[in-house]
Amino acid sequence: MRYVDEYRDAALGRVLAGEIVATVEAGREYKIMEVCGGHTHTIYKYGVDDLLPANVELVHGPGCPVCVIPMGRVDDAIAVAHVPGVIFTCFGDMMRVPGGSGTLLDAKARGADVRMVYSPLDALRIARENPDREVVFFAVGFETTAPSTALTLKRAKAEGTPNFSCFSNHVTIVPPLRALLESPDLRLDGFIGPGHVSTVVGARPFEFIPADYGKPVVISGFEPLDLLQSVYMVLRQLVEGRCEVENQYARVVPADGNPAALAVLEEVFELRPHFEWRGLGFISHSGLKLSEAYAELDAELRFEIPGVRVADPKACQCGEVLKGVIKPWECKVFGTACTPERPIGTCMVSSEGACAAYYNYGRFAREREVV
């Protein structure tokens, strides 16, 4: 595949891996967090961490949109899905996330009309094709996916599709990063910044990380060579004593982001006073709800939402995994009680979740021989 294979070139990968080995100082440990779940997925899928020296550790961050949805919100979604006449639409990953009372997939098997879509526009099309049904879209994701939800809502409003509404669970990336950096048990040397979010918000929102917390940030693309190069760039900053936001993904990420996408977000959404994150608790100004102008399309106003907060299962350590405090395999239930087929925590559901990525791809110690 042209324009893709170039970024998966094994020979270039070995060259970069050699540069990394030459850059790191022996006896020093480097912990670098990749914020975005897409990066975690790439690292495991291609075995990128196999190419790193033992003293460079990649720590998986909170940027998996499915993983941060708290159980109560899943129960809310299930309650709406069971309302007679509702067609409930969501992305495939969300269907397997357990709430306090099962998953959307279970709800579907019990008779709720839950349908997987690949785009919010598909949900809008279903609404147009089923004028006598209420069609609800379960919106999740960071600034990456929020503009597509916003544009869909704009279109729904413009064309007047009265039976369409949106249950917004969109979140923003900066507040959880700040919360993470404030956390006393955090031991990180630098960050690999989220590439897709940055296509929308640009590189500037991350400048507080070097400015306020003295940690380097490199915004990275999603191919294995992108990640290796970004690791190299973070290490160069550390070795040279620099500390700034660098943009490895300049082929896609402009410094100021995408003004058109930011404008539509501004129009359609507004910040909630606070929003609950799985494992991280309530974070101020971190969630997006529909703005006043779009209130007529807000599923939270159209339907009775139970809104019951469900505590995370005691055994589940998703919060510590999301904060990078523990590795997936250090969780008490990892791989035994909590597996991709029977997940307890959200990190085990999405292919971008640190636990699922480790279980599906990485569940094999780096040093172990195959004989």
Add this chain to the structure above:
Amino acid sequence: MSETTTRESEALALIERVRSRPAKFKDAQITMAHGAGGKATQTLVAGLFLPAFGGAALRELGDAGVVDDLALTTDSFVVKPIRFPGGSIGELAVNGTVNDLAVAGARPLALTLSFVLEEGLSAEDLRAEVEAIAAAASAAGVEIVAGDTKVVERGRCDSMYVTTTGLGRLDPRASLSTGSLKPGDKILVSGPIGEHGTAVMLARGEFELEAPVESDTRSLWPAVDALLDAAGPSLRCLRDATRGGVASALNELAQASAVAMVVREAAVPVRPPVAGACEILGIDPMYVANEGVLVAFVAPEAADDALAALASAPGCEAAAEIGEVKTDPPGMVLVETAFGGRRVMDLLVGDPLPRIC
């Protein structure tokens, strides 16, 4: 080893112990995942069906069961849409069952055919499928010897479901078993993977993607015949890589033989349109269904001859050796990525593409 790597190894060893326990079927209801050919299907089979029915022939979990020198198998087809580029439900119903016999090392002899038809199905659609079945049966050299027809109310089935049962005679050249893989055996695939699943997925029109991909549905008996000729006793096991794709076939056999496998990702044949469609949809072609691809395990000394024979069979020109059987860690399939790293390739969880066959 550092203290951390020791603790990680212990955690991973515990997981392997948990995974090797017999599966229990604990779900409250059937979900689409139980039909996807991955972990949920395996749990259903191992946790509910085997304890209830499991005689020796069934416990082998081959693609066909063996009674004396006969092989017997059955398969239902619920694919949506019923026609797709490169094939249709009727053709699939013949080839799918013929292939389950073929990979059991049995020459296909006869089929029975059972229809569940939806009220309102057009006679034209039915006639087209009957003709497709006749043509596929003739091409595969099997006779339709019995059948049944049921009709259900509109909306109670989707156009038509087809069930075929196949009878074949075990070929004396074959000594195949799911438990017979040995370290050093070579792993062959008979052609480019992921074609059928991709073709059906694109034919549904849900993705507004267009690509020149056709289903690979075909009888695999000529390929098996060629393999048996070239490598007879050195052929350990064959598997039809249908639902769950090549990845699931490898995992099932790694578990059945308690061996490890290493697959070289770069050696696996995937045609560019399939690779492109899968890339866009975030699906690994190793998990996508095939209807005319087999996986063969061959003793190392016979691997070259087997590969040459396989590549001479119709539709198998791109056959390739993709990896090797190893000893440890048992039950696990590992991939050497084209990028130079290494990862696990596990059974499929969930169902990215329901009703593919």
